[in-house]
């Protein structure tokens with residue numbers, strides 16, 4: 001299998017076949033992110049993709065799930081994704097889901113018909129980095145789409161029958177604005193109805209715009225206590241039936257999975273216990289984190 005580094009995937013896709021279809025990230029401009037900053041975006045050649053799928057067929061007996069690498073692989077035109085999905089189905093007929101990272105803009109770039117066709121080919125469970133439901137915060141993060149886009153495009157996924165996981169970041173609005181962010185983000189989540197919500201926590205990668213803004217006093221990171229309060233507020237406000245809260249990312253101080261609303265009280269208690277047990281120095285600190 002050919003992989004051009006760096007390669008990232010969600011922790012929850014650890015047992016999924018990774019198939020590289022793009023290199024880097026086509027957007028590559030988020031304020032906090034330097035994951036692919038030094039990598040020029042490119043598409044993998046279709047011949048190489050077919051070679052990799054054939055190799056996977058030899059290596060693994062029964063592939064059920066494929067994750068298309070890299071940072072925003074859903075950026076590929078439908079006319080490029082369809083032949084890739086066709087090849088996967090041809091050589092790995094037991095595959096049930098072809099998943100990948102997707103930006104809101106990647107959805108916008110496809111017609112309703114194309115979305116439906118991609119769904120029929122097995123493309124599903126998209127990992128969408130919506131990040132926040134708070135308009136000003138979204139603008140600051142420089143994701144390249146508006147809050148209105150998030151509402152509209154996630155609804156288009158629903159109409160096409162494509163399930164998605166909603167990626168967002170605690171602390172994204174900065175110090176003093178966590179509750180505001182939780183309220184606005186819960187509203188977006190409750191309206192757009194993802195199958196899972198996937199929290200990480202904002203951190204400043206070296207050489208990111210965010211790191212420069214911290215130095216210049218333009219942005220202030222939230223403290224641990226603020227992050228806990230934001231996490232608690234979000235859990236209180238999620239109003240969906242059986243949605244997975246997939247929070248085990250190592251960047252989260254309190255990392256756990258839950259099923260909501262079933263585990264709501266237990267999860268909130270966990271946060272309250274942590275606040276009670278941890279000392280003030282820690283709660284008022286801003287640990288070094290690297291956003292990924």
Ligand code: SF4
Pocket residue numbers: 025026027028029030033034035036071072103129
């Ligand atoms: S956060 Fe995602 S979309 Fe933004 S630059 Fe990084 S990889 Fe690209």
